[in-house]
Amino acid sequence: MNDYLVKALGYNGFVRAYAVRATQTVQEAQKRHDTWSNSSAALGRTMIGALLLGATLKGEDKLTVKIQGDGPAGAIIVDSNGNGDVKGYIKNPHISLPSNEKGKIDVRGAVGTNGLFTVIKDLGLKEPFSGQTPLVSGEIGEDFTYYLAVSEQVPSAVGLSVLVDTDDSIKTAGGFLIQIMPGADDETITAIEKRLAETPLISTLLDEGQTPEEILSGLLGDADLKILETSPVQFACDCSKDKFGAAIIALGTTEIQAMIDEDHGAEAVCSFCGNKYTYSEEDLASLKQEAMGGN
């Protein structure tokens, strides 16, 4: 079953709704970063949230979500775009803590409760848009909700959920984003709140085999739910040997010569996807040549 995201409208267009199944996407991140349960859930939830925010962008536009909490997991950085691509990493991938009082993965314990939640959007304009709120929960879904309400001033409900299997693989992962548009009446809001309170965890619904469309109709009822679009989502990184080469060129000729003389080569590892790029002495000599030619 491939991962995909659904965009929909409900309540005569006063409610925008998005749901995503991202099991394979989070599984790919889990494998690439060898994350343990708490780190998998924290990184996975952030990736799902970034995919849902990314669904509000146009194709080539992109965004970064940064969560910097005071917990042992350290910073979480996730990039996504309007095409359903997502990549990300967590500073400490090896966090595995005892379950919380509800018997669930203690995401808050890994992320922390004090810190910053930042979203940077590159919309192809001169200046990127940047919004920041304090962490209010550390469970991540609530932190997205708070950010959207305070920084973007869109009343929203966000559900993010990752089910980790006993062998650390990802059983299911997914989420939803519901946004109330200006002019929605109180009845609509009350009806949605009631349904939200009754909805089980998204990972449970996915585990039962529900599709993102079914999850949305469960969340919104038949309030003339219109599915606008379904589109694939995937873990994707745009790094390359050339891109890291450009970063090496930027270090300057002295630094590159030192790599040749002292290390006889260089290696770059992409933080987002873990891909490794090696540069031989010859590669470095040609990068040095480019560094001399450039300004």
Ligand SMILES: [Zn+2]
């Ligand atoms: Zn990469």
